[in-house]
Amino acid sequence: xxxxxxxxxxxxDAPRVIVVxxxxxxxxxxxxxxxxxxxxxxxxxNGYSTFQPLxxxxxxxxxxxxxxxxxxxxxxxxxGARFRLGELxxxxxxxxxxxxxxxxxxxxxxxxxxTGVSAxxxxxxxxxxxxxxxxxxxxxxxxxxxxxxxLERLDxxxxxxxxxxxxxxxxxTGVELAGALAELRETALDAAFPEVDLASVHITLVEMAPVxxxxxxxxxxxxxxxELVGRGVEVRLSTEIREVTGxxxxxxxxxxxxxxxxxxxxxxxxxxxxxxxxxPQGRGGRILTGPDLRVHGQDRVFAAGDIALVDGLPLPxxxxxxxxxxxxxxxxxxxxxxxxxxxxxxYHDKGIMATVGRRSAVVQLPHGVRVRGTLAWLAWxxxxxxxxxxxxxxxxxxxxLSWRYxxxxxxxxxxxxxxxxxxxxxxxxxx
Ligand SMILES: Cc1cc2nc3c(=O)[nH]c(=O)nc-3n(C[C@H](O)[C@H](O)[C@H](O)COP(=O)(O)OP(=O)(O)OC[C@H]3O[C@@H](n4cnc5c(N)ncnc54)[C@H](O)[C@@H]3O)c2cc1C
Numbered sequence: 001x002x003x004x005x006x007x008x009x010x011x012x013d014a015p016r017v018i019v020v021x022x023x024x025x026x027x028x029x030x031x032x033x034x035x036x037x038x039x040x041x042x043x044x045x046n047g048y049s050t051f052q053p054l055x056x057x058x059x060x061x062x063x064x065x066x067x068x069x070x071x072x073x074x075x076x077x078x079x080g081a082r083f084r085l086g087e088l089x090x091x092x093x094x095x096x097x098x099x100x101x102x103x104x105x106x107x108x109x110x111x112x113x114x115t116g117v118s119a120x121x122x123x124x125x126x127x128x129x130x131x132x133x134x135x136x137x138x139x140x141x142x143x144x145x146x147x148x149x150x151l152e153r154l155d156x157x158x159x160x161x162x163x164x165x166x167x168x169x170x171x172x173t174g175v176e177l178a179g180a181l182a183e184l185r186e187t188a189l190d191a192a193f194p195e196v197d198l199a200s201v202h203i204t205l206v207e208m209a210p211v212x213x214x215x216x217x218x219x220x221x222x223x224x225x226x227e228l229v230g231r232g233v234e235v236r237l238s239t240e241i242r243e244v245t246g247x248x249x250x251x252x253x254x255x256x257x258x259x260x261x262x263x264x265x266x267x268x269x270x271x272x273x274x275x276x277x278x279x280p281q282g283r284g285g286r287i288l289t290g291p292d293l294r295v296h297g298q299d300r301v302f303a304a305g306d307i308a309l310v311d312g313l314p315l316p317x318x319x320x321x322x323x324x325x326x327x328x329x330x331x332x333x334x335x336x337x338x339x340x341x342x343x344x345x346x347y348h349d350k351g352i353m354a355t356v357g358r359r360s361a362v363v364q365l366p367h368g369v370r371v372r373g374t375l376a377w378l379a380w381x382x383x384x385x386x387x388x389x390x391x392x393x394x395x396x397x398x399x400x401l402s403w404r405y406x407x408x409x410x411x412x413x414x415x416x417x418x419x420x421x422x423x424x425x426x427x428x429x430x431x
Pocket of ligand 1: 046087
């Protein structure tokens with residue numbers, strides 16, 4: 001049989017660029033670097049790229065986890081790049097070498113870090129131990145299993161029992177999750193759990209700021225709040241959390257919120273591993289870069305996407321800044337290879353959007369254009385389906401979302417997994 005060796009799109013003397021992180025920023029960088037003829041290797045701790053904006057649909061039983069992830073190998077192959085599964089643990093900037101958790105070492109001419117972020121707990125006692133997050137495919141599956149298990153227990157427990165879901169953080173993730181949980185209660189549960197009294201399922205959204213969706217205009221913030229309240233979500237604004245326990249969220253004002261499942265959707269921080277890379281870190285442990293995205297004190301190391309804290313450019317943690325910065329980092333590598341000076345990133349605002357649920361969303365475009373309601377929701381739906389990676393994912397997500405929004409109230413169709421073990425198991429049932 002013919003042995004298959006390395007098949008690279010680039011010449012073997014082309015500069016070697018390692019990109020760490022197969023998210024929006026990393027993929028944008030890989031595409032650009034490969035197009036420019038570099039030898040590119042993409043490294044990720046998972047063999048797939050995750051479309052985070054639809055994770056809340058997985059967590060609320062509307063999409064399968066496979067619908068929102070896409071093979072990193074298929075993506076790199078398309079660009080003639082290489083993929084290596086592994087978790088970055090060390091960077092030796094002097095010898096231009098990275099080390100992975102499995103001991104693998106790789107030399108680079110240029111390095112682009114695009115590892116994204118995870119939750120920030122702001123030192124709230126018990127928050128990390130007693131809440132679930134929503135950053136990864138695994139998180140979403142684990143959360144769905146916990147939500148569905150609580151509802152099953154409600155049925156087993158019989159009348160007089162309640163279940164409380166508490167979501168911490170009134171940004172887009174918190175709002176979308178609260179809205180989807182309310183939808184699960186109003187439509188799917190009615191059909192799938194006829195024995196359960198819907199009034200015994202409580203959903204509370206807690207936000208420290210006086211508004212939801214901070215980056216949006218006040219009218220859109222208020223619209224989102226009213227929509228959630230109208231769907232039976234208790235929205236607590238200007239509310240600080242003192243502690244999270246296994247069955248309670250304790251507030252700074254002395255109130256205790258009973259909470260069977262607490263979901264932490266607040267703040268962003270660099271992954272713990274970033275502390276071992278030996279690079280300068282700023283707020284939340286994010287990597288400090290100059291305006292050209294070069295890491296402070298480094299000539300050949302760039303950071304892009306959520307992990308980067310760029311001098312003088314406070315970018316929001318969203319897909320567009322990640323894509324634009326990933327592409328920009330790649331362009332700067334190209335410039336350096338050609339002996340040109342680097343240039344600062346100029347961010348082009350293409351607008352922001354968030355959804356509350358069926359026929360309810362907010363869209364804020366540049367030049368003061370604001371849309372809300374059904375039109376905004378259709379725009380949100382269309383954009384998310386278009387930007388999902390892979391034709392199969394788009395088709396299946398379209399079918400599953402259509403199912404959710406058209407037929408849930410008539411016969412269930414919620415996607416279920418296994419009953420999670422007692423405690424806050426974060427493994428998920430796999431699918
Ligand atoms: C639930 C949720 C909903 C969101 N909704 C929206 C939305 O509607 N619209 C919007 O614009 N934005 C949304 N965002 C934000 C958006 O998803 C992020 O801003 C964007 O994904 C950041 O891209 P990135 O490439 O920087 O990082 P990510 O997309 O997070 O990718 C980072 C990659 O790095 C890998 N990685 C991490 N550490 C290591 C390591 N040490 N070694 C190897 N690999 C590593 C990870 O596995 C991951 O694949 C949402 C985010 C979340 C969590």
